[in-house]
Amino acid sequence: MQRGSAKPERKQRVNEHFLGFGLGLRPDHHQTVVDQRPPVDWFEILSENYMVAGGKPLHFLDRIRADYPMVMHGVSLSIGSTQALDRNYLHDLRALAVRVQPRWISDHLCFTGVQRQNLHDLLPMPYTEEAIAHVADRVAQVQDYLGQQILLENVSSYVTYRDSALTEWEFLTQVADRADCLILLDINNIFVSSRNHAFDPMEYLLGIPIRRVRQFHLAGHTYQGEIAVDTHDQPVLDEVWNLFAEAVRRFGAVSTMIERDDNIPELPELLAELDTARRIAEPLLAGGARE
């Protein structure tokens, strides 16, 4: 079956970090990916899924890694937590990185718990000077330990803290600048948060420094009453595709992927969605956006 990435013109490799159009690798698709080697430029793995001793997860990881570039994406770093960094987790993360040799490692600008609990959720930070200093210090420790810059992703949020003194994009930018880390921009999360906190998502995009953005996430969301909820269980919605086009105009060629975490369809459905991303981005990139 011919798909977008197999076209002879492919995309313009305008910078060394542009991997093209990828998917989040999910265990449901392991066998299909090995059997069919689908036209996906790269895969993002959920690091925690492969922090196990052996068996099927690592068997498929190694086989798929042999055929595709990979990046690692975690959910448990809890970079914003006021509890000490989990050294065991960092050890396991580094060991996995040695095995995978990912192009980069990312996690979220959030906290996942305190007092040695893990809520397994991505809880937003207050946008304060204290939080910036706290996160920047911890990112420096993590980057030292891993020996590389990490990417931090903006999370969706449903609350605004009374303490917050900055916008989310000011906060994200200041953390990235202070810590000298990179940014994984989740376009859906920007859209969801813009609905929930009544800001203009374009203002968000324009507030983020171009040189820090290394990766985009695209995903679907749903609504609970008036609140948009980042469920990652639906196709990408039109308004998010529109925002993605704006992001490509501003940031140029940025490695882009579809992130489906629940209600996971057969692989062809995600490949078709990825083709939509290509159809939107490629003409804009050919037209000479950024660099």
Add this chain to the structure above:
Amino acid sequence: MSDLAQLQGAFQAYITQHDPAMLEHVVSTPAATAEQRLEIYAEAYRLRLLETLETDFPGLHGLLGDVQFEQLGRAYIDACASQHASIRWYGGRLSDFLRDRSPYREQPALAELARFEWAQGEVFDAADATPMGIAALQGIAAQDWAELSVQVHPSTRLLNLSWNVPVVWQALDADEAPPPLSAAERPVAWLMWRRELRPHWRSLQPDEAWALQQALAGGSFGVICEGLQTWLEVEQIPLRAAGFIKQWVSDELVVELRLSSKAAS
């Protein structure tokens, strides 16, 4: 405590216990009140953990049905916070919870079913090792056998179960009506291990269960043969013991047969 630490502690206390102290930190808007907004997190927390329990305990879920399983899951979530980096390990205490807590402790088969399902997960992603081939048995000198110890695959688990939970599990897995839960006269030993990436299991006769337990503890073939006198006449032992080894090797359970003297050196 810093403002940030206080805020994070309050947020967690809202999510896990609905502690209202967090409400004053959050802005209400016409679209949704602070409470409605925080409730999204509190409910998502429970749904996420429920989902992982459903994934790891499909048999228990099938046996109890949606409503009772959710009741169990919510009770477990309220009693047991996750302390693991990966949600993969969250269900590790469910079997103990079922064994110790009313009303579940009145149905001891439930704790056993949970233990059986959790062991499947442990077997699934335990460390890798290459099983030895049956041909390698030919090369062992007769005088070495007594000193041989068996290195088993890291996924190997031995479970003593009083109830027929593997049979019930298999029926549920095949979407068939499960047989009634019933207790055996005495606990049955079940061997669980990974073969070709999938968990396998079979029940063991008491002598094989004992022999395997010895092997797991590092006991030599000689020690195993001696102990088998509990079940067998002396002249029956060599054949029976050799049969165990052959079976374990062809099950891909054995990684290496090692001379005990070498292992000790």
